[in-house]
Amino acid sequence: MASRGDATRDRLLDATIQLVRDVGYAQTTTRAIAQAAGVAEGTLYRHYPDKAGLFAAAVGRQSAPVTAWARDLPARAGAGTVAGNLTDCLTRLATLRTDIVPFELAMLTDPDLGRAAAAARTAEPGPPEFLTQYLQAEQHLGRIRADLDPAKIAVVLLATLFGLAVPSQRTTDALGGSWPDITDAVHILIDGIGTPARPDDTARPAADHR
Amino acid sequence: MASRGDATRDRLLDATIQLVRDVGYAQTTTRAIAQAAGVAEGTLYRHYPDKAGLFAAAVGRQSAPVTAWARDLPARAGAGTVAGNLTDCLTRLATLRTDIVPFELAMLTDPDLGRAAAAARTAEPGPPEFLTQYLQAEQHLGRIRADLDPAKIAVVLLATLFGLAVPSQRTTDALGGSWPDITDAVHILIDGIGTPARPDDTARPAADHR
Amino acid sequence: MASRGDATRDRLLDATIQLVRDVGYAQTTTRAIAQAAGVAEGTLYRHYPDKAGLFAAAVGRQSAPVTAWARDLPARAGAGTVAGNLTDCLTRLATLRTDIVPFELAMLTDPDLGRAAAAARTAEPGPPEFLTQYLQAEQHLGRIRADLDPAKIAVVLLATLFGLAVPSQRTTDALGGSWPDITDAVHILIDGIGTPARPDDTARPAADHR
Amino acid sequence: MASRGDATRDRLLDATIQLVRDVGYAQTTTRAIAQAAGVAEGTLYRHYPDKAGLFAAAVGRQSAPVTAWARDLPARAGAGTVAGNLTDCLTRLATLRTDIVPFELAMLTDPDLGRAAAAARTAEPGPPEFLTQYLQAEQHLGRIRADLDPAKIAVVLLATLFGLAVPSQRTTDALGGSWPDITDAVHILIDGIGTPARPDDTARPAADHR
DNA sequence: GATGAATGAGTATTCATTCAT
DNA sequence: CATGAATGAATACTCATTCAT
Numbered sequence: 001m002a003s004r005g006d007a008t009r010d011r012l013l014d015a016t017i018q019l020v021r022d023v024g025y026a027q028t029t030t031r032a033i034a035q036a037a038g039v040a041e042g043t044l045y046r047h048y049p050d051k052a053g054l055f056a057a058a059v060g061r062q063s064a065p066v067t068a069w070a071r072d073l074p075a076r077a078g079a080g081t082v083a084g085n086l087t088d089c090l091t092r093l094a095t096l097r098t099d100i101v102p103f104e105l106a107m108l109t110d111p112d113l114g115r116a117a118a119a120a121r122t123a124e125p126g127p128p129e130f131l132t133q134y135l136q137a138e139q140h141l142g143r144i145r146a147d148l149d150p151a152k153i154a155v156v157l158l159a160t161l162f163g164l165a166v167p168s169q170r171t172t173d174a175l176g177g178s179w180p181d182i183t184d185a186v187h188i189l190i191d192g193i194g195t196p197a198r199p200d201d202t203a204r205p206a207a208d209h210r
Numbered sequence: 211m212a213s214r215g216d217a218t219r220d221r222l223l224d225a226t227i228q229l230v231r232d233v234g235y236a237q238t239t240t241r242a243i244a245q246a247a248g249v250a251e252g253t254l255y256r257h258y259p260d261k262a263g264l265f266a267a268a269v270g271r272q273s274a275p276v277t278a279w280a281r282d283l284p285a286r287a288g289a290g291t292v293a294g295n296l297t298d299c300l301t302r303l304a305t306l307r308t309d310i311v312p313f314e315l316a317m318l319t320d321p322d323l324g325r326a327a328a329a330a331r332t333a334e335p336g337p338p339e340f341l342t343q344y345l346q347a348e349q350h351l352g353r354i355r356a357d358l359d360p361a362k363i364a365v366v367l368l369a370t371l372f373g374l375a376v377p378s379q380r381t382t383d384a385l386g387g388s389w390p391d392i393t394d395a396v397h398i399l400i401d402g403i404g405t406p407a408r409p410d411d412t413a414r415p416a417a418d419h420r
Numbered sequence: 421m422a423s424r425g426d427a428t429r430d431r432l433l434d435a436t437i438q439l440v441r442d443v444g445y446a447q448t449t450t451r452a453i454a455q456a457a458g459v460a461e462g463t464l465y466r467h468y469p470d471k472a473g474l475f476a477a478a479v480g481r482q483s484a485p486v487t488a489w490a491r492d493l494p495a496r497a498g499a500g501t502v503a504g505n506l507t508d509c510l511t512r513l514a515t516l517r518t519d520i521v522p523f524e525l526a527m528l529t530d531p532d533l534g535r536a537a538a539a540a541r542t543a544e545p546g547p548p549e550f551l552t553q554y555l556q557a558e559q560h561l562g563r564i565r566a567d568l569d570p571a572k573i574a575v576v577l578l579a580t581l582f583g584l585a586v587p588s589q590r591t592t593d594a595l596g597g598s599w600p601d602i603t604d605a606v607h608i609l610i611d612g613i614g615t616p617a618r619p620d621d622t623a624r625p626a627a628d629h630r
Numbered sequence: 631m632a633s634r635g636d637a638t639r640d641r642l643l644d645a646t647i648q649l650v651r652d653v654g655y656a657q658t659t660t661r662a663i664a665q666a667a668g669v670a671e672g673t674l675y676r677h678y679p680d681k682a683g684l685f686a687a688a689v690g691r692q693s694a695p696v697t698a699w700a701r702d703l704p705a706r707a708g709a710g711t712v713a714g715n716l717t718d719c720l721t722r723l724a725t726l727r728t729d730i731v732p733f734e735l736a737m738l739t740d741p742d743l744g745r746a747a748a749a750a751r752t753a754e755p756g757p758p759e760f761l762t763q764y765l766q767a768e769q770h771l772g773r774i775r776a777d778l779d780p781a782k783i784a785v786v787l788l789a790t791l792f793g794l795a796v797p798s799q800r801t802t803d804a805l806g807g808s809w810p811d812i813t814d815a816v817h818i819l820i821d822g823i824g825t826p827a828r829p830d831d832t833a834r835p836a837a838d839h840r
Numbered sequence: 841g842a843t844g845a846a847t848g849a850g851t852a853t854t855c856a857t858t859c860a861t
Numbered sequence: 862c863a864t865g866a867a868t869g870a871a872t873a874c875t876c877a878t879t880c881a882t
Contacts, residue, residue, distance in 0.1 A: 024319060024320065024321050025319050025320075026319055026320040026321070026322075027321075063380075082403075082404060083404075102319075104378045104380075105315055105318050105319050106319055108234075108312075108315050108376060109234055109235045109236055109312075109315050109316055109319040109320075110234055110235075110236035110237075111233070111234045111236075111237075112236070118383070121380070121383070125384070126380060126384060127380075128380065128381045128384035128385050129384055129385075132385065135403075142405060143404070143405060144403055144404065144405065145401070145402075145403055145404070145405055146405075148397075148398065148403060149388055149390075149394075151385050151387075151388030152388050152389075152390040152394050152398070153398060153403050154385060155374070155377075155381060155385050155388065155389060155390055156370060156374070156390055156394070156395050156398050156399075158373070158378070158381050159369075159370050159372075159373025159374045159377065159381075159395075160366060160369050160370040160373055161373070162369075162372075162373040162376070162377075162378055163368070163369025163370055163371070163372040163373035163374075164365070164366070164369045164373075166318060166372070166376075167365075167369065167372075168314045168368070168372055169314065169317055169318075169324060169327070169328060170273075170314075170331070170336060170337075170338065171338045171365060171368050171369075173328075173331075174335070174336065174338035174339055175338050175339075175342065175361050175364060175365050177361075178359055178361030178362050178365060179362075179365060180359075180362040180365055180366055184359075184362050184366075185366050185369075187358075188358065188362070188363060188366050188399065188402075189366075189398065189399065189402065189403060190402050190403055190404040191355070191402040191404060192355075192398075192399065192400050192401040192402030192403075192404075193292075193345075193354055193355055193358060193363050193399060193400055193402075194292060194293075194353070194354065194355070194400040194401055194402075195352060195353060195354065195355055195356075
């Protein structure tokens with residue numbers, strides 16, 4: 001049973017997310033939010049302690065479905081192919097996180113906002129943990145190299161995903177025409193960019209690459 | 211012969227870079243910059259047309275040595291190991307770019323600033339182009355898989371580097387303890403995370419990974 | 421039913437008009453206006469888009485009663501004497517326009533302000549048009565020389581009025597003691613300063629005066 | 631023998647007059663003046679105590695030739711026609727004063743500037759006095775109505791001249807197409823706008839027009 | 841005399857937040 | 862619960878003036 005207050009809260013969160021996505025964090029003022037939500041400026045403070053609190057709630061609401069979906073990830077180990085699973089996973093994360101990235105950038109730009117969001121965050125496991133668990137499971141099944149730390153792989157995967165979602169302007173200008181999609185990135189990460197060791201290689205120690 | 215004006219310009223750039231790094235772009239006001247540089251607020255505008263111009267100059271000064279260094283990159287193809295070269299390259303980029311990342315974030319957060327910086331940027335080739343050239347050269351030497359687009363590899367490498375340098379708060383909280391260093395990341399990217407196809411594997415075609 | 425906002429708007433306009441009249445446009449800062457109006461500086465921007473908008477509104481409010489009064493002017497043609505009507509008209513214009521002159525001067529000094537005011541101005545007829553119509557009507561009644569363009573007469577009348585209201589400092593210093601009032605000026609303009617043609621003058625064509 | 635300092639002073643005055651005429655007083659900053667004069671900003675203060683002093687000097691230099699010319703005016707009484715003399719006089723004043731009007735406006739807008747200029751002004755007679763003397767002389771010759779105060783006529787003439795030179799924006803918009811030239815204005819002022827008394831009028835009392 | 845870098849008080853404007861209605 | 866007018870500290874930027882060179 002959604003009360004009037006709940007509806008107002010939803011409208012405020014919708015407006016916030018839309019504005020941050022469309023005009024950027026710098027232009028997302030409380031006045032703009034209230035106007036987009038169709039409420040008075042003061043109303044915002046009836047539902048959230050301050051602007052940072054509203055933003056934290058927006059991030060939270062956006063994160064919830066992503067986290068819910070990621071919960072099933074470990075159970076998929078062994079099914080299909082690793083590449084398929086990761087492509088699926090990262091594609092979904094990318095899609096769902098599109099609206100979150102501007103918030104993450106804003107938090108990095110404005111430490112105060114970051115602190116507020118961190119305070120609002122629960123300690124529950126999220127995509128990073130679930131992805132790590134999935135990779136660990138695949139490692140036990142022999143489908144991921146045994147000499148790698150699953151957590152580190154997860155960080156590299158998520159970092160690459162983030163880096164592709166938030167490209168430095170300079171790189172976009174230079175190489176925007178060859179921008180890889182997630183399938184490309186997963187392919188590179190799964191198989192590596194190095195030429196595979198040939199069967200007659202007597203030894204192909206990791207040290208070769210260091 | 212450094213004139214007084216040059217010294218002031220340097221002090222302003224130093225102060226800007228330091229403040230953006232330490233307190234974030236949002237708090238880097240013209241007043242704070244002038245104070246940190248030990249000059250009056252008006253002095254800033256004797257040397258730069260406006261705040262965005264100052265930031266663009268700061269980015270430019272930071273970028274110059276990186277670009278200069280990256281110019282030699284393609285010539286290193288074939289020497290040492292690919293992993294070693296890339297680790298060296300990315301380590302250097304990471305070190306040098308530490309101060310640039312906050313600016314890139316600020317540009318993403320504040321479109322106006324991004325526009326000003328883009329206007330000040332020259333069309334000269336930079337790290338993305340040089341890295342692409344290096345990868346292409348290695349590919350011709352047979353040390354990089356022939357089926358990959360060097361530009362896409364470059365983007366993935368730089369995106370990963372960027373993503374590791376600017377971690378989403380959420381991931382840091384979850385997996386900060388297992389944060390990979392650049393050597394780890396290069397290792398993963400060179401060899402891939404998948405278990406290598408063994409020669410006697412009757413069927414473990416690359417398709418498995420797609 | 422005057423809302424609180426209307427009262428604030430009025431106070432802002434009053435303060436603006438008073439300050440421009442008393443301390444001059446150059447000293448009429450937003451801070452001074454807000455202080456004189458007894459509101460915070462930011463309040464100004466809740467009611468007007470910017471300083472120029474406030475000034476345009478002030479001019480508009482001052483002009484309204486003048487224009488309303490001038491509307492009846494043409495209908496007075498034929499009644500009383502021309503001199504009486506014009507003296508009445510110009511006296512009234514002078515009185516009502518006392519507060520407008522500083523704004524007109526400010527617009528001439530600061531082109532930006534002039535543009536803003538011009539944008540806010542309606543195309544409706546005002547004193548210049550009504551005065552022209554009045555003069556035209558009197559001309560048809562034979563009380564104004566037939567060889568003069570009513571519009572040009574109106575311009576000369578208004579220019580003289582303006583010139584008397586905004587005297588050059590130099591002239592005031594020199595002849596301030598003999599400053600003519602509006603009755604004097606109208607007398608001069610109606611009858612002319614030249615000695616009237618005497619009946620026995622055989623010909624005294626207008627060309628004599630050129 | 632013009633020293634270097636004299637040349638610099640001249641360049642500063644030229645630049646000031648040109649800028650005030652072209653871009654308006656509000657935009658005539660000391661920096662713009664120095665740049666237009668081709669000198670450093672600080673140089674201005676070597677020759678004039680402050681900005682107001684420079685402006686006062688500029689007004690003074692502009693006024694000198696006008697005053698010199700006007701000195702001969704009273705001696706012309708009786709020669710040619712009154713209309714011709716006045717048209718000539720006012721035309722010349724208008725031409726010469728074109729560059730002064732913006733300064734007079736600026737003084738009216740900014741009382742501080744006006745005070746500085748007044749302080750710099752000499753008590754010597756100028757155009758207002760000379761025009762008054764001329765009118766008085768013509769009056770004695772019977773070419774100007776005897777019932778008018780010459781000083782008041784002079785003020786009305788100069789006020790009209792000023793009003794025509796600095797038209798209120800509103801009037802220009804409305805009647806700009808019928809803007810009278812000086813000949814028109816003099817014609818109106820000499821002969822008046824009222825219909826002339828007919829010869830058979832036994833009396834042509836002023837009361838007719840009041 | 842001339843320079844031009846430095847100054848710092850001052851400007852218009854923004855915006856998160858409060859509070860009387 | 863909701864409103865929206867009011868707030869005032871903060872911001873980027875300007876400009877007349879000073880002073881070491």
